[in-house]
Amino acid sequence: MTPKKKTKKQNKAMNKPVKWLIYACLAIFLYFAYILFAPNIFPRSHEKAYLCIPDSSTFNDVTKILEKDANVLNVSSFRQVAKLLHYDRKIRSGRYALRLGMNNFQLIRILRSGRQTPVKLTFNNIRTKQQLAARLGSELMADSTSILKLLNDTAFLASYHLNPNTSISLFIPNTYEVFWNINAKELFAKMDKEYNKFWTNERKAKAAAIPLTPTQVTTLASIVEEETNNKHDRPMVAGLYINRLKAGMPLQADPTVKFALNDFGLKRILFGHLRTKSPYNTYLNTGLPPGPIRVATENGIDAVLNYVHHKYIYMCASETLNGEHKFATTWAEHEVNAKKYRKELDERKIH
Numbered sequence: 001m002t003p004k005k006k007t008k009k010q011n012k013a014m015n016k017p018v019k020w021l022i023y024a025c026l027a028i029f030l031y032f033a034y035i036l037f038a039p040n041i042f043p044r045s046h047e048k049a050y051l052c053i054p055d056s057s058t059f060n061d062v063t064k065i066l067e068k069d070a071n072v073l074n075v076s077s078f079r080q081v082a083k084l085l086h087y088d089r090k091i092r093s094g095r096y097a098l099r100l101g102m103n104n105f106q107l108i109r110i111l112r113s114g115r116q117t118p119v120k121l122t123f124n125n126i127r128t129k130q131q132l133a134a135r136l137g138s139e140l141m142a143d144s145t146s147i148l149k150l151l152n153d154t155a156f157l158a159s160y161h162l163n164p165n166t167s168i169s170l171f172i173p174n175t176y177e178v179f180w181n182i183n184a185k186e187l188f189a190k191m192d193k194e195y196n197k198f199w200t201n202e203r204k205a206k207a208a209a210i211p212l213t214p215t216q217v218t219t220l221a222s223i224v225e226e227e228t229n230n231k232h233d234r235p236m237v238a239g240l241y242i243n244r245l246k247a248g249m250p251l252q253a254d255p256t257v258k259f260a261l262n263d264f265g266l267k268r269i270l271f272g273h274l275r276t277k278s279p280y281n282t283y284l285n286t287g288l289p290p291g292p293i294r295v296a297t298e299n300g301i302d303a304v305l306n307y308v309h310h311k312y313i314y315m316c317a318s319e320t321l322n323g324e325h326k327f328a329t330t331w332a333e334h335e336v337n338a339k340k341y342r343k344e345l346d347e348r349k350i351h
Contacts, residue, residue, distance in 0.1 A: 041102040059088040095180030151227040169218040221300035222292035226255030234303035251282035259293040269314030
């Protein structure tokens with residue numbers, strides 16, 4: 001028997017499920033294209049923000065941080081893509097750059113790879129270990145407590161030939177590139193590497209010629225920097241202190257008294273202050289104090305290494321109070337300068 005031909009009506013009925021299947025597949029394709037590639041990240045700065053993921057973060061933690069810092073348009077779509085690409089199974093800590101209009105696929109690809117954007121770590125104008133730890137901790141995953149603990153850890157510091165008094169000499173102010181999730185011990189290793197780059201053979205030779213060790217140079221530089229903000233004066237001041245060291249005289253540096261008293265706001269050092277019992281009081285003790293009284297800068301260190309060779313052993317701040325100093329070779333000359341300075345302080349009622 002000849003088979004009957006299907007009618008147009010029957011063909012249409014058979015084609016309907018195929019069409020719906022195509023439509024369904026197209027809808028699924030468009031949906032996945034949307035959740036993968038539609039812009040979903042809109043940093044509040046409208047330019048660039050950073051997603052900082054601490055160690056031991058869960059997928060839910062990452063989602064919360066993303067909602068808080070990245071202004072995500074559709075959190076649900078991020079979750080779906082993350083699970084689709086198995087990002088939720090392995091979270092990498094770090095600091096990741098977020099761009100305006102970034103899609104889920106771009107973001108998760110970066111997060112999965114652990115491709116961080118380094119932090120430009122800068123610190124300057126630091127006096128104490130507490131200030132240093134707080135400054136570093138504000139920029140990194142490592143908190144200030146863990147950093148401060150190592151700055152005071154005798155056994156740990158011994159591996160760097162340092163101790164709690166000299167530990168801040170390892171940190172020379174500059175701008176360093178580090179990963180945000182660097183831990184405290186890794187940070188010390190990084191700073192040690194940079195420290196050794198700074199202390200070239202030329203600088204070491206200049207230190208040995210004084211003669212001082214690099215740590216002693218840093219200690220003296222910290223005093224010089226506290227003594228004057230005038231960069232032109234620093235090599236002169238350094239030369240005076242070196243003259244005193246070589247003569248076996250006390251440095252008699254007022255900033256060391258402020259450090260001993262832990263009172264950096266003192267505007268005038270009085271005779272009572274000079275009697276403060278402390279190894280940092282260079283009026284009572286000869287030689288250098290046990291360690292730096294601030295984080296010394298490259299400029300201060302180089303001022304010591306390139307000190308001016310002169311015969312001055314006395315110094316007094318200028319009565320102009322402009323940060324400059326007057327130098328003298330005899331006590332009589334120094335007393336003339338000191339009287340002018342004290343007179344100006346009295347007239348300005350600075351006590």
